[in-house]
Amino acid sequence: MSDTTPVKKQSVADDAALLPPVDVIEDASGITLYADLPGVPKDRLHLQIEADTLTIEGEIDLEMPGGMEASHAEVSLPRYRRVFTLSKELDASKVTAEFSEGVLKLSIPKAEHAQPRKIEVRVT
Amino acid sequence: MIYRSLFPRDVLSELDRLQRELQQTFHFSPSIRGIARGGFPAMNVGGTPQSVEIYAFAPGIDPATLEVQIEKGVLTVAGERKLPPAAEAATVHIDERFAGRFRRVVTLPDDVDANAVDARYRDGVLRISIARRQSAQPRRINIQ
Structure with missing residues (x-):
């Protein structure tokens, strides 16, 4: 296998992202997953299931006045990402x-x- | 051969030293109230010549229950995050999201106008915008 074309793969997956906190709860009917993705508008949320991999991605979009300088940042990256493996x-x-x-x-x-x-187990 | 110090330093004190060095490198100067990273809600603070902007990342909260207060140059954001309790028959596999009461405090710069505050909640982020006093804003002085 050879790949000579110097194409730089520029996908979202290459960028650093924050790990959003989640809760995963299972009951008889299935699994419910809650994830905290503050700052992500609905149209910037990307959910993907490929084979048995679930990917949650979201881009943060905050309204910021022009020329703002950050003095203290705890949310220091503009996106969240978390990947889970689903079971069969x-x-x-x-x-x-x-x-x-x-x-x-x-x-x-x-x-x-x-x-x-x-x-039902029948006892005979 | 792997070099080993005859008197290896304790791992924890090494970590302490590393943290101090990192803090010095990145000029973190903790305020008297500390930096309390990892608290809820996470906060970003920034400023422009006209205003101070505070972003509190508090998803899934009814904005009416949020308490925002400015007193003596200190901004307090407090509230409670209630999560639906898991059903009895359910199994909790991962439990990372914050639940319960919270309170975070930010020291404001001296030149803010506590009467010109604008707070909005959107996409789970509370944005508090506090104007700086007119007299404190930079003015261009004309030379005669």
Whole structure:
């Protein structure tokens, strides 16, 4: 395999990003993930599921007056990114997402066949 | 052969020294109230000749419950973040998001006008804009 073309790959994944805090809660029907992404408008949030990899990315967009100089910065990068590996029993095609006031809520249901079933054991 | 000091320094004191050196390199000069990094909400502070801008990263909070106060040159942002409790049958795998009461305090510069404050909440960020006093703003002086 050779790659001679000097094309510089310029993707978002190459840039440094902040790790947003998350809560992951599982119940019988699936997994709910909450992520804190303050400063990200709805149109700058990117969610992607590829194979079994879930990527959450968001770009921070703050209104800033011209000529502002930062004197103290705890949020020091303009984007968030976090990647999770999903397990097989989750149904990636039925993921639903809500995003409001900087909080993302992702619901990832379990596939039908993976939902718990009560198995009756008959004693003879 | 790997060089080993006969009297290796304690790892923790080495880390302390490293932190001090880093602080000196980047000119962090902690204020009397400390820098309290990692507190909630995370804060960015910046300024222009006309105003001081404070950004508090407090996602998922009803802005009506936020308390913002300026007293004697000190800005306080306080409130409570309530997260829905997990159902009894649920398993919590990761629990990193902040929950509970919070209070953060920022010392303001001397030239701000506590009566000209503008606070808005958007996309989970509280932005507080405080104007500097007219008399303190830089003026160009004409030479006769």
